[in-house]
Amino acid sequence: xxxxxxxxxxxxxxxxxxxxxxxxxxxxxxxxxxxxxxxxxxxxxxxxxxxxxxxxxxxxxxxxxxxxxxxxxxxxxxxxxxxxxxxxxxxxxxxxxxxxxxxxxxxxxxxxxxxxxxxxxxxxxxxxxxxxxxxxxxxxxxxxxxxxxxxxxxxxxxxxxxxxxxxxxxxxxxxxxxxxxxx
Numbered sequence: 001x002x003x004x005x006x007x008x009x010x011x012x013x014x015x016x017x018x019x020x021x022x023x024x025x026x027x028x029x030x031x032x033x034x035x036x037x038x039x040x041x042x043x044x045x046x047x048x049x050x051x052x053x054x055x056x057x058x059x060x061x062x063x064x065x066x067x068x069x070x071x072x073x074x075x076x077x078x079x080x081x082x083x084x085x086x087x088x089x090x091x092x093x094x095x096x097x098x099x100x101x102x103x104x105x106x107x108x109x110x111x112x113x114x115x116x117x118x119x120x121x122x123x124x125x126x127x128x129x130x131x132x133x134x135x136x137x138x139x140x141x142x143x144x145x146x147x148x149x150x151x152x153x154x155x156x157x158x159x160x161x162x163x164x165x166x167x168x169x170x171x172x173x174x175x176x177x178x179x180x181x182x183x
Contacts (some may be wrong), residue, residue, distance in 0.1 A: 008038065008075045009178060011102045012168075014086040015095060015147060016110030017139050019117035021164065022155035025110060026086035029172075031081055040082040043069055048087075057136040070098030077102055082165045090144040093124045096101055106175070107150040108168060112157040114139045151175075 012029065014022040023044055033040045047067055066089050073083045089095050115138065118126040122158045129137035136142045152171050154164040 008009070008140045008176060009027050009082055010081045010104035010106055011073045011077050011083040011085060011098075012108060012172075013073075013095070013098065014027075014084075014105050014110055014124045016107045016148075017112065017117045018088060019120040019122055019145055020110040020112040020176060021161065022086040022088075022110045024161055025108075025154065025156070025164055026084045026166065029163065030084045032165075032169060033084070038082055039080055040084060042077055043073060043083060043085045043087075045087045049076075057134075057142075059091070059136075059142070062089075063091065066091075066094045067097055070094075070101055073098065074101040074103075076103060077104065092145045092148065097146065098128065106152065106171075107147055108152045109147045109150040110164075111153055111155045113153070117155045134151055 009085070012026075012027050016022050017149060023046070026042060026044065030040060030042045032173055048065075069085065069087060072087050076083050087099070095107065112120075121127060125134060125137065126140065128134045129140040138144050152168065154167055159167070
């Protein structure tokens with residue numbers, strides 16, 4: 001990833017099933033980057049949906065939502081802000097839309113099996129989806145298209161949060177460029 005001058009901005013886009021660990025990892029990486037004094041902003045699915053509560057879960061609604069967030073992320077990145085984004089973002093075409101708008105997008109596929117995500121089910125959403133209370137739920141009655149060529153895959157089913165965060169930070173140290181110091 002070529003950078004000019006002091007510009008170290010990038011978009012770190014976490015994608016994966018609900019319960020895979022996207023928010024947990026994004027929060028830890030955000031904290032590390034912020035602690036080191038870098039300009040960083042976090043965009044998370046639950047946080048953004050609270051601002052746009054009428055956003056639905058149909059394919060069209062999800063696509064529009066991710067495109068809005070991707071556009072916002074690209075603007076922040078353009079102005080020198082590191083963006084940490086964690087969204088299920090289930091469709092490859094929409095993730096490509098985001099990639100096309102960002103100068104330096106690093107896609108992180110947070111991998112965990114559907115069975116593991118259902119076992120974790122931190123918000124009880126899988127249980128509700130299985131009971132028919134939630135329609136179009138990713139992984140149950142809507143598809144999740146696994147990224148074909150993400151920059152990074154972290155397997156949260158077989159690795160701890162600490163190991164996964166370390167993998168991400170090591171990737172950033174190697175690929176983002178000199179000057180981005182992370183502890």
